[in-house]
Amino acid sequence: MNLNAAKSKTAVIALGGNAITLPGQEDTIANQFANTRSSLDGIVELARDGYHLVVSHGNGPQVGNCLLRVELARGKAPILPLGVLVADTEGGMGYMIEQSLQNRLKLEGINRPVVTIITQMLVDEHDPAVKNPTKYIGQFYTEDEAKIFTETRDWQMKPDGNRGWRRVVPSPIPITAIEAETIKKLVDSGTIVIAGGGGGIPVYIDQRGLLEGMDAVIDKDLGSAVLAKEIGAGILSILTSVDNVAVNYGKPDQKILEQVTLAELKRYYAEGHFPPGSMGPKIHAAIKFLEDGGEMVTITSFQNARRAVVGEAGTRIVPD
Ligand code: ADP
Ligand code: MG
Numbered sequence: 001m002n003l004n005a006a007k008s009k010t011a012v013i014a015l016g017g018n019a020i021t022l023p024g025q026e027d028t029i030a031n032q033f034a035n036t037r038s039s040l041d042g043i044v045e046l047a048r049d050g051y052h053l054v055v056s057h058g059n060g061p062q063v064g065n066c067l068l069r070v071e072l073a074r075g076k077a078p079i080l081p082l083g084v085l086v087a088d089t090e091g092g093m094g095y096m097i098e099q100s101l102q103n104r105l106k107l108e109g110i111n112r113p114v115v116t117i118i119t120q121m122l123v124d125e126h127d128p129a130v131k132n133p134t135k136y137i138g139q140f141y142t143e144d145e146a147k148i149f150t151e152t153r154d155w156q157m158k159p160d161g162n163r164g165w166r167r168v169v170p171s172p173i174p175i176t177a178i179e180a181e182t183i184k185k186l187v188d189s190g191t192i193v194i195a196g197g198g199g200g201i202p203v204y205i206d207q208r209g210l211l212e213g214m215d216a217v218i219d220k221d222l223g224s225a226v227l228a229k230e231i232g233a234g235i236l237s238i239l240t241s242v243d244n245v246a247v248n249y250g251k252p253d254q255k256i257l258e259q260v261t262l263a264e265l266k267r268y269y270a271e272g273h274f275p276p277g278s279m280g281p282k283i284h285a286a287i288k289f290l291e292d293g294g295e296m297v298t299i300t301s302f303q304n305a306r307r308a309v310v311g312e313a314g315t316r317i318v319p320d
Helices: 029-038 041-048 060-072 082-107 143-152 180-188 220-230 262-270 279-291 302-309
Strands: 010-015 052-057 114-117 120-122 135-141 156-159 165-169 192-195 201-205 211-213 235-240 259-261 296-301 315-318
Touching: 010 041, 010 220, 010 302, 029 082, 041 052, 041 082, 041 302, 052 082, 052 180, 052 220, 060 082, 060 135, 082 114, 082 192, 082 201, 114 180, 135 143, 143 156, 143 165, 180 192, 180 220, 220 235, 220 279, 235 279, 235 302, 259 262, 262 279, 262 315, 279 296, 279 315, 296 302
Parallel strands: 010 052, 010 235, 052 192, 114 192, 120 201, 235 296, 259 315
Antiparallel strands: 135 165, 156 165, 201 211, 296 315
């Protein structure tokens, strides 16, 4: 394969949480593997078409399980900081995706290497989000427990709706993937790289100029957009649980979007069609990627990954 793959044939595919853990389904590793396998159809089709690919993925439910394990093992096994837990999920989920993809490619006679890269994502220690943590993680606690943990554990806690108190951590803006150059070399040479899982492990540069982990999480859609720009991908493909982005979503006058320009999308975004906890971050990532020189963003379901890229399904967002 040619070094420096064509931009228009290089894509970052961001897998949503449903790729691995389905809401309402018993969360076992057997189910996680089965879901992973069935989410790969579109990716395999793109690989067959010769696309150069990075696969990124969410890790919300998995990192939640890791946090629970740390709590249950308190006093018996060492406490693990959030950054290490994100790294653990990048490894564990990376393994599941990597092996599932290797097996699928083998069965289909497609000869492409697959590798997982543990990815650190640089953030600014002075990002305003660091002083104003908003991202809820882990279990629910009572107000009394929350008071104790705030004093004894270096945790910040806030009420999450009326369901109880939870730990909150910052979600700073990702700046650059530390491993981007290596990922780009591998992708250019035809290797399918699984990278940027969970948005990447948040790190900052300390006073000595060295990398240091931060107790934070990075939005996986935004992290994927940064990675896509840095490896010179033309396409950012965000795969989730719906076939299309819609305006007036879930309302009687809902209208699905097929092809929209960046300007149109920004207008819909400003009109409030995309909520912060779900479609909002994907739209934010799409805008950022196209403003940074990306050629196309697709948002669709797993099965439609290839069809969306060639304009036969899903929502496609293109520069103005
Ligand atoms: P993921 O795990 O893939 O990141 P999210 O649950 O965060 O998935 O976001 C996808 C969800 O966003 C869809 O399942 C859908 O219910 C919801 N959604 C909210 N607003 C819209 C919209 N305007 N158009 C389409 N889907 C939307
Ligand atoms: Mg999401």
